[in-house]
Amino acid sequence: xxxALAWDGLIRLFNAPLLPLGSQTITLGWxxxxxxxxxxxxxxxxxxxxxxxxxxxxxxxxxxxxxEAIGTLLAIGLAAFGYVAVAQGMGLDFGALAVLFGALGVxxxxxxxxxxxxxxxxxxxxxxxxxxxxxxxxxEGTQGFIREISFRSTVIRTFQGSEIVLPNALITNTLVHNxxxxxxxxxxxxxxxxxxxxxxxxxTEALLAVALEEPxxxxxxxxxxxxxxxxxxxLEFELWVWTAEIQNQLLLRSAMNYAIHRALKSxxxxxxxxxxxxxxxxxxxPGAPLAFDLDEQLAAIPCFxxxxxxxxxxxxxxxxxxxxxxxxxxxxxxxxxxxLHLVLEGRISAIHETERISHRLFSFGRGEFFGELPLLLQVxxxxxxxxxxxxxxxxxxxxxxxxxxxNRPDFAEIVLQALARRGDVLRSYESCLRERGLLQEGDLGNxxxxxxxxxxxxxxxxxxxxxxxxxxxx
Numbered sequence: 001x002x003x004a005l006a007w008d009g010l011i012r013l014f015n016a017p018l019l020p021l022g023s024q025t026i027t028l029g030w031x032x033x034x035x036x037x038x039x040x041x042x043x044x045x046x047x048x049x050x051x052x053x054x055x056x057x058x059x060x061x062x063x064x065x066x067x068e069a070i071g072t073l074l075a076i077g078l079a080a081f082g083y084v085a086v087a088q089g090m091g092l093d094f095g096a097l098a099v100l101f102g103a104l105g106v107x108x109x110x111x112x113x114x115x116x117x118x119x120x121x122x123x124x125x126x127x128x129x130x131x132x133x134x135x136x137x138x139x140e141g142t143q144g145f146i147r148e149i150s151f152r153s154t155v156i157r158t159f160q161g162s163e164i165v166l167p168n169a170l171i172t173n174t175l176v177h178n179x180x181x182x183x184x185x186x187x188x189x190x191x192x193x194x195x196x197x198x199x200x201x202x203x204t205e206a207l208l209a210v211a212l213e214e215p216x217x218x219x220x221x222x223x224x225x226x227x228x229x230x231x232x233x234x235l236e237f238e239l240w241v242w243t244a245e246i247q248n249q250l251l252l253r254s255a256m257n258y259a260i261h262r263a264l265k266s267x268x269x270x271x272x273x274x275x276x277x278x279x280x281x282x283x284x285x286p287g288a289p290l291a292f293d294l295d296e297q298l299a300a301i302p303c304f305x306x307x308x309x310x311x312x313x314x315x316x317x318x319x320x321x322x323x324x325x326x327x328x329x330x331x332x333x334x335x336x337x338x339x340l341h342l343v344l345e346g347r348i349s350a351i352h353e354t355e356r357i358s359h360r361l362f363s364f365g366r367g368e369f370f371g372e373l374p375l376l377l378q379v380x381x382x383x384x385x386x387x388x389x390x391x392x393x394x395x396x397x398x399x400x401x402x403x404x405x406x407n408r409p410d411f412a413e414i415v416l417q418a419l420a421r422r423g424d425v426l427r428s429y430e431s432c433l434r435e436r437g438l439l440q441e442g443d444l445g446n447x448x449x450x451x452x453x454x455x456x457x458x459x460x461x462x463x464x465x466x467x468x469x470x471x472x473x474x
Contacts, residue, residue, distance in 0.1 A: 016379045034086060041082030042376055049075035066151070069123060098301045119167035125149055131171070131178060138177035139166070145247075156205040159250075178194050179246050185218070185245030188253055190239040191228075192260060193272040198235060200227055205294060206263040207239045207321035212339065212395055213259065216252050218242040222399030225317060294321060297344055298394065301367045303414050311408075318404065319396035324387045331385040337374025339395040343367065346391025350383040350428065362424045372415055373429055375401055382432040 005229065008421065053071035062070070071257070125131055154171055156164045179186055187255055191430060194203055201202050204225040211223035221242045221401040229236040239260070248277060264271065295312045296303045321344065330341075341348070341364075348370065349363040361383060364370050374381055375398050396404065405412045 004026075028269065037086040037089075038083060041079055041086060044082065045075040045079035048078055073123075085255045117169040119152060119168075121172040122150060122152055122154075123153070124172055125168055131176070134183070137177040138179060139171070140174065143179070183244075184246055185242060185244050187240055187242050188246075188249050188256075190241070190253060190256055190260065192239060192264075193231075193234050194237070194264070195234045195270045196271055198269050200235060200237075200416055201294060201313070202267055202271055203235070203237055203264070204317050205320045206267050206269065207237065207260060209319075209322060209392040210256055210259040210263050211239060211241050212320055212322075212397060214241070214252070214256060216243050216245060216248070216255075218244060218399075220395040220399035220402070222318070222403075294394070298342075301342070301344075303342070303367070303369070303411065306410070315404075318400040322393045322395055324391050324393060326387050326390050328387045329384060330387055331371075331381050333382065333384040334380045336380055337396075337398065339371055339373050339397050340369060340375065340401045341371045342369045342394040342396070344392040344394055346387070346389040348391060348393075349386050349388040350425075351386050352383050352428075360388075362422070363427055369418070370425070372401070373419075373425070377429075379432050381427065382428050 049071040052074060053067040057067040057070060102361050107246055129155075131137065131146060131149065133149060136143065137146060139156070142156075142158060142164065144156040144164065146154060146208075147157045147163065148155040152168060154166050154168055156166060158164060190207075192203070192207065204227075207225045208223055210216050217223060218241075223242075224240040226238045226240065227235065228238045239256075241252075241256070243249065245252075261271075294316050295309070298315060299307065299312055304312065307315065319339070319342075324346075326346075333353065343364050343366055345366060347363050347365050350361045350370075352361050370385070373379070405415075
């Protein structure tokens with residue numbers, strides 16, 4: 001067979017009628033042409049979706065869910081228009097197919113109801129943006145991260161490493177906890193039940209001490225202890241702590257439970273169900289639990305001498321005691337301020353260290369406090385803080401310090417008066433403030449006046465004129 005005859009036979013094969021469809025006769029060549037054009041339309045729609053979702057809409061700053069939704073909808077519209085144009089351009093008569101499509105539409109409408117609901121739900125999820133890829137959610141007792149949101153389903157990766165494929169309609173019609181909607185910050189609640197006869201203030205102090213020692217716990221909002229219930233069997237407490245990594249709450253809960261058990265045991269506080277006889281009196285010796293009369297200790301300090309019993313109990317619930325030994329570094333130079341430290345016993349020294357020398361600048365003794373400047377000015381410690389003598393500190397986290405200043409204007413006045421008497425403390429912050437651009441050239445002659453102005457602006461909404469009277473009197 002010659003090549004010409006073979007070519008003629010191939011042409012007749014492609015042009016041979018297969019079946020009539022309205023006014024159009026279907027041939028093999030017609031099918032190949034339609035398939036090629038439909039492939040081109042499909043590729044063009046996918047290219048449009050990619051350019052919109054990954055380039056143009058990304059440049060406009062739209063969130064990922066909306067980019068995907070807009071890109072997919074326009075791609076589907078382009079594909080639908082292109083398919084119809086290809087069909088009409090290839091001579092198909094839609095009138096002849098109307099009856100067939102109508103019958104198929106009724107059957108598909110009943111059979112694909114769930115698919116339709118899932119598609120509309122997926123469009124809702126993508127457009128609203130309430131759930132996004134990477135969000136940590138809790139759904140029917142299961143926690144995990146969203147890995148993918150498509151038009152029909154959503155893929156969630158659990159902490160155990162498995163992937164759950166959920167129909168979108170199920171997500172939109174069920175309560176879903178988005179644990180990272182605005183941020184990954186969240187609260188972790190820890191329940192603690194102790195036996196009757198335990199000192200509630202001592203339990204509160206122990207729980208807060210654990211929270212303050214855990215670096216993953218935020219200072220603001222500050223940890224909070226709630227006496228939830230005085231039950232028939234014992235006292236039920238809850239410790240509320242906030243963390244910036246709520247996705248790691250199980251590890252945080254485990255670490256804090258270990259620390260809580262150790263802290264209660266060191267103070268002779270027994271958990272509910274323990275068989276031992278309760279021993280509430282402290283033992284003698286350096287390892288003995290801290291004294292129970294924290295409210296009396298605070299009342300003996302001039303800062304809190306005028307507080308009534310209720311306010312003292314509130315103050316006890318805002319912080320915790322901490323025993324430190326001589327020679328221990330309490331705060332490293334350059335560390336951020338996390339708490340206000342009140343010296344109940346002993347002495348703490350501020351040490352200026354360089355590569356060659358290390359000398360003491362000043363110290364804080366019983367009834368004095370430090371750490372308020374790093375908290376209020378948002379600057380790091382300019383010196384290292386060392387324990388000069390064995391000491392007991394009462395530490396109030398930053399969130400509770402702000403509440404204390406708002407609710408106790410007289411305490412803010414005490415802070416300002418203490419700063420006026422401690423010029424050496426202020427001078428230690430001068431270089432740090434200059435480096436951060438917070439101290440202008442004209443302020444160098446009188447840093448105290450500048451600092452008092454800064455404190456007044458921070459506290460002015462609640463303190464009114466009391467700060468002005470304090471400034472005038474010092």
